Amino acid sequence: MDFATAITILIDGLVFSSYLFLVSVGLTIIFGVMKILNVAHGSFYAWGAYTSAYLIGIWSNSGLPDAGTFLMIAVAALLVGVVLGLFLERCLIQFMYGRDEVIIVLATFATFLILEDLILVVFGVDPYFAYQPMMVLGSTQIGGIMRDVYSLTLIGLAAVVGLILWVGLTKTKWGRLLTAVIHDREISVAMGIDVTKVFILTFVLGAVLGALGGAYVAPTVSVAPGFGIDVIVLSFAVVVIGGMGSIPGAIIGALIVGIARAIAVHKLPEVELFVVYGVMVAVLVFRPEGLFAPAKARKI
Amino acid sequence: MNGLSGADAMKRGLFMSFANTLRAAGVATAAVIAAGATLSSPAWAKDTLTVAIPAFLSGPAAGPFGVPARNGAEMVIDAINSGSLPAPYNTIGFAGATLEAEFVDESGGNTKQVAEYRNLVQKRNVDLVIGYVSSGSCAALAPVVEELQTLTIFAVCGTPRIFEEAPRRYSFRTMSHATADAVAAAHYIKDMFPEIKTYTGVNQNYAWGQDSWRDFELSMTQLMPDSKASENLQFPKIFAGQYGSEISALSLDPSELVHSSFWDGDLEGFIFQATPRGLFQQKKVIFTVGGTAAYRLGKRLPDGLIIGARGPYGILVRDRETELNTWFINTYKDRYGTYPSGPAYQYGQGVLAAKIAYDKAAAAAGGFPTQDQVIDAFTGMEFESFSTTVKMANGAGHQAITENVYGISKWNDETAEAGVTDVKFYPAECVMPPEGASSVEWIEGGMKGAKC
Amino acid sequence: MDMKRDWTLPGLTVGFALIAVVGTLVLPDWLMALTVNSFSRALAVLGLMVLxxxxxVSFGHALYYGLGAYVVALLGKDWGISEVLITLPAAALLSGLVGFGIGFIMRRYREIFFAMLSLAFSMVMYGILVKTEALGSTDGFSIEQPSFMGWTPEDATEKLHTIFLMLCFICWAVAALVHRYLQSTLGNLTRAIRDNEIRVEYLGISAQHAVHIKYVMSAALAGLGGAMLAISLGQVDPDSMVNWPVSGELVFVTILSGPGSVVAPFIGSVLFELIRTYAFEWVPGAWQLIVGATLLVIIFFLPGGVWSLISRAIGKREDL
Incomplete structure (x- = not known):
């Protein structure tokens, strides 16, 4: 393998890993704290993408400088995450605490089906294009081929998000509360932690992260109906590989899947699709709890 | 579970004889009803016909394919109902019967489509079905259509398999199949870029993408024997959406030409992602279904792409000034605000073909025709469609052949409209295999009998 | 324990016999096809109910559902075997075998982890099918016309009627067997395992072992259901048979039906098909919305599923 190919694979892999990390970290946080496998995560992603594409279009059409479209991405992520996340938690999830966890999964599945069709109602079936942010940043030459800078910034964004989460969880009082809840819900309540508040904030945080993934990807794709379906499974695979509920796990899972896929595309395109699931099955067979999650004792 | 006990075995025996009795009763009843139906059937005039129009109404293919397809069909149906198509098609209805269209969603997987098709025919009692975009839908439905014996016109889907793997009575396809796109593409490359020596491809990982690439590679081997295909071919999953790594791999590949049969949202996403990465400056790229993207992307469609529209449709025939084509373009533009793209033409063509067959059968029968009479009239007919001549020449008269065309994208600054240059047409007999030949064998055998 | 006489078995026998006779005589083809689809799905749901x-709750039983379907399809395609007396048992058996293997991992997990791991396994199967060109990738492929004890139906109606009658018999037999199993000591452990696993182990029975058996059972039933669906529809493809929304749908029907009785899945499945068919016909743009809303309503207002309504109507204690 020559140097150009190696560097290309590395960059492709990092870009895709960053994308995977962004879309899966929200899922894993919600799971870690609340033990909810949130199928509606795909809806956060899709709604984030649609809102971002929509706002970018408005911004751009009103003659404002295209550089401002980045602001729209952030606004879209926050808007969708906070509104949709808060709405779901307050109107649905909060009534389900104490019920069977799998019933909660089903409720989020139902929500996903509803939100999926609501997209059609609100945004129509025509795809949205929001290419402006990508054009603003232009291209650069790396390893002998052209790169669009926008995709490269994905790596930076993922690193920043990862760093903020790490500092937030380990260095702040808030993060330690969260960690306590993750470890033992009952004891946390006994010690006076307001679990309800922790849950609301966690759910909204997860929703914002999911929406951010969609909002940031929107400029590079055609945002079309059905956008959220594949993402659920992809982020789910990353979370399973890394260990459900573990943030370092999400990083490692994303890196493994992203780089393995890049190698496959360049060296063995026939197995490209299978790579994600192949890694997942290997992990499942040898370490079913995922690479990073500590083996959890069965509660009796 | 433990094995069947004697009692269970006895029950099973009893069940089977019970089933046989019931079945016999059922068959007898059916026979009586059928006999009754046959006695009373000869052609009583119908006031309305129910036509189901399946197209992608949700999912990533809805915008680029489903919506224009639906619009094209809707517009032509309305014109037929009011008798306002240009002559000679300005009679009202199908053999006098006006049409009631039911638009149904094609998304959700082939098995679901099979179940939905049964519902259309058996529950909603539609008289005929015109549509289907995806090759997957058509391949899955072809045997079911024969089983349920309802006239079904495949409007767009591309896989050559449908009429090559078995004879069909109840289904027709009113446009050329994927082989024509591939052969014409190779001809166009040979005519326009004879210096090309190496080529590669990025196609979707299902029948359409696989067939398109295979036929293109075989055609290139025949027409440009000095050229060579790359070993690194990309087959991402349909609706994958992100092609960063694939674009890198294509950039690193030394090939001069890239072949792609992408359609739906994948095509537009791919163009967006590849543009800032300089792929279109670095290589010649041919999009066999690129026509649908031209109007939608407008100025964002790079100049210099080789684009086709799966035949003489959409942007590639915008300058054809026949009465039918002018009517089609103007009416469509007035009603929907954009130029008609390929799927609009192709669905409109399917509806028009059905009208002609019904009218022809009615004239022959001297009254409202039976389905069998319509099928007989349809088989092997030749007609002038909106943008081209259609001959139902292959598949024992069930598969259409038409000319095919490619051009090069060029944004027109004066009119602020997408356009094409260097448009070249290839006759139907040049790009489609002759009747009875299998596509692959025909290309491999040096395209014998092709009249170019 | 409910000491009242158990009417389930005679009810099943009379019910299915009635459905078979009345159905053959009066049901229009589309309604019969709908019943066939529903009952096929109900077989898989029955297995999920046991779990x-x-x-x-398994969010991955589309793995076995699809496996059963592809076994039937492949037997016809590669070996020319279309005899349902071979294809159906083969589908159930192979699904059961794969379930047996995966069960060694699954039985160690409970709650949400069980749900997620099963989903993961089903997605592996999905990935393999989508990638395999020989199996038609995302297109799938068509299935040979089935034959019944060497006899091949001549037209669509004959085929549909035969499948309908056969399915009525299979459903009756399977429901009766599952009912007998649930009444047995091992079967009765289901509730005990949910309530307190340690107590179960004190009885000298391995909870893992019991879960494993139930898992294999549910896998075989899902395989059988998928096989029936494939035979009646004549087509298989990964998105309609194996992708995760299919698993979600199976769980949905389980919740809709309720765990109260082996009869419930059959009622729930028919209800689900009716909802879906009419939602798709009347509001094609928003049928998922209707299905999702129905699910939410059931979760919040009818946790025992439609069976709880029926059992209340016939004055039976809710058997939750």
């Missing part, structure tokens, strides 16, 4: 009774 659910011990508190386990």
């Amino acid at each position: 659910w009774r011990c508190g386990l």
Whole structure:
């Protein structure tokens, strides 16, 4: 393998890993704290993408400088995450605490089906294009081929998000509360932690992260109906590989899947699709709890 | 579970004889009803016909394919109902019967489509079905259509398999199949870029993408024997959406030409992602279904792409000034605000073909025709469609052949409209295999009998 | 324990016999096809119900559902075997075998982890099918016309009627067997496992072992259901048979039906097909919305599923 190919694979892999990390970290946080496998995560992603594409279009059409479209991405992520996340938690999830966890999964599945069709109602079936942010940043030459800078910034964004989460969880009082809840819900309540508040904030945080993934990807794709379906499974695979509920796990899972896929595309395109699931099955067979999650004792 | 006990075995025996009795009763009843139906059937005039129009109404293919397809069909149906198509098609209805269209969603997987098709025919009692975009839908439905014996016109889907793997009575396809796109593409490359020596491809990982690439590679081997295909071919999953790594791999590949049969949202996403990465400056790229993207992307469609529209449709025939084509373009533009793209033409063509067959059968029968009479009239007919001549020449008269065309994208600054240059047409007999030949064998055998 | 006489078995026998006779005589083809689809799905749901009774929900049974379907399809395609007396048992057996293997991992997990791991396994199967060109990738492929004890139906109506009658018999037999199993000591452990596993182990029975058996059972039933669906529809493809929304749908029907009785899945499945068919016909743009809303309503207002309504109507204690 020559140097150009190696560097290309590395960059492709990092870009895709960053994308995977962004879309899966929200899922894993919600799971870690609340033990909810949130199928509606795909809806956060899709709604984030649609809102971002929509706002970018408005911004751009009103003659404002295209550089401002980045602001729209952030606004879209926050808007969708906070509104949709808060709405779901307050109107649905909060009534389900104490019920069977799998019933909660089903409720989020139902929500996903509803939100999926609501997209059609609100945004129509025509795809949205929001290419402006990508054009603003232009291209650069790396390893002998052209790169669009926008995709490269994905790596930076993922690193920043990862760093903020790490500092937030380990260095702040808030993060330690969260960690306590993750470890033992009952004891946390006994010690006076307001679990309800922790849950609301966690759910909204997860929703914002999911929406951010969609909002940031929107400029590079055609945002079309059905956008959220594949993402659920992809982020789910990353979370399973890394260990459900573990943030370092999400990083490692994303890196493994992203780089393995890049190698496959360049060296063995026939197995490209299978790579994600192949890694997942290997992990499942040898370490079913995922690479990073500590083996959890069965509660009796 | 433990094995069947004697009692269970006895029950099973009893069940089977019970089933046989019931079945016999059922068959007898059916026979009586059928006999009754046959006695009373000869052609009583119908006031309305129910036509189901399946197209992608949700999912990533809805915008680029489903919506224009639906619009094209809707517009032509309305014109037929009011008798306002240009002559000679300005009679009202199908053999006098006006049409009631039911638009149904094609998304959700082939098995679901099979179940939905049964519902259309058996529950909603539609008289005929015109549509289907995806090759997957058509391949899955072809045997079911024969089983349920309802006239079904495949409007767009591309896989050559449908009429090559078995004879069909109840289904027709009113446009050329994927082989024509591939052969014409190779001809166009040979005519326009004879210096090309190496080529590669990025196609979707299902029948359409696989067939398109295979036929293109075989055609290139025949027409440009000095050229060579790359070993690194990309087959991402349909609706994958992100092609960063694939674009890198294509950039690193030394090939001069890239072949792609992408359609739906994948095509537009791919163009967006590849543009800032300089792929279109670095290589010649041919999009066999690129026509649908031209109007939608407008100025964002790079100049210099080789684009086709799966035949003489959409942007590639915008300058054809026949009465039918002018009517089609103007009416469509007035009603929907954009130029008609390929799927609009192709669905409109399917509806028009059905009208002609019904009218022809009615004239022959001297009254409202039976389905069998319509099928007989349809088989092997030749007609002038909106943008081209259609001959139902292959598949024992069930598969259409038409000319095919490619051009090069060029944004027109004066009119602020997408356009094409260097448009070249290839006759139907040049790009489609002759009747009875299998596509692959025909290309491999040096395209014998092709009249170019 | 409910000491009242158990009417389930005679009810099943009379019910299915009635459905078979009345159905053959009066049902229009589309309604019969709908019943066939529903009952096929109900077989898989029956298996999920057994799992659910011990508190386990699998979000990946489309793995076995699809496996059963592809076994039937492949037997016809590669070996020319279309005899349902061979294809159906083969589908159930192979699904059961794969379930047996995966069960060694699954039986160690409970609650949400069980749900997620099963989903993961089903997605592996999905990935393999989508990638395999020989199996038609995302297109799938068509299935040979089935034959019944050497006899091949001549037209669509004959085929549909035969499948309908056969399915009525299979459903009756399977429901009766599952009912007998649930009444047995091992079967009765379902509730005990959900309530307290340690107590179960004190009885000298391995909870893992019991879960494993139920898992294999549910896998075989899902395989059988998928095989029936494939035979009646004549087509298989990964998105309609194996992708995760299909698993979600199966769980949905399980919840809709309720765990109260082996009869429930059949009623729930028919209800689900009716909802879906009419939602798709009347509001094609928003049928998922209707299905999702129905699910939410059931979760919040009818946790025992439609069976709880029926059992209340006939004055039976809710058997939750």
